[in-house]
Amino acid sequence: MSLCCPTCKKRIHGSGRKELKSKNLLPFCSEKCKLIDLGAWLDAEYRITSTKDENNEGIELSNSN
Template sequence: MRVTCPTCKKDIEWDTGNPRRPFCSERCKLIDLGAWANEEYRVPAEEVDPNDIPAGQEDPDAPRH
């Protein structure tokens, strides 16, 4: 199967022996990791009304008001 490297868009063979897949190289893998670290990518999330969270299931790391 052929796939496209998400970083450089190079067409590569999907090979289970490639520890960098879906990237074509370690360089492309690290560029992508750096983009995540710099918060260039974001996973969409929805706002949650605190009143909709059942008692006892609040986020223990959330700031208290």
């Protein structure tokens, strides 16, 4: 079974996998890739949330009118 890092798509081999698992970095190949993915996800969610809030405000205003 081979794993690929979701961030850089690098293949994670069996020997490296044990070490990554002990460091809680799986499925990423390194701490850097884990942080990049986490950061990108948080950034995306923040943008979606702020857009949603703007939309809700617009809907509320048009409903009360």
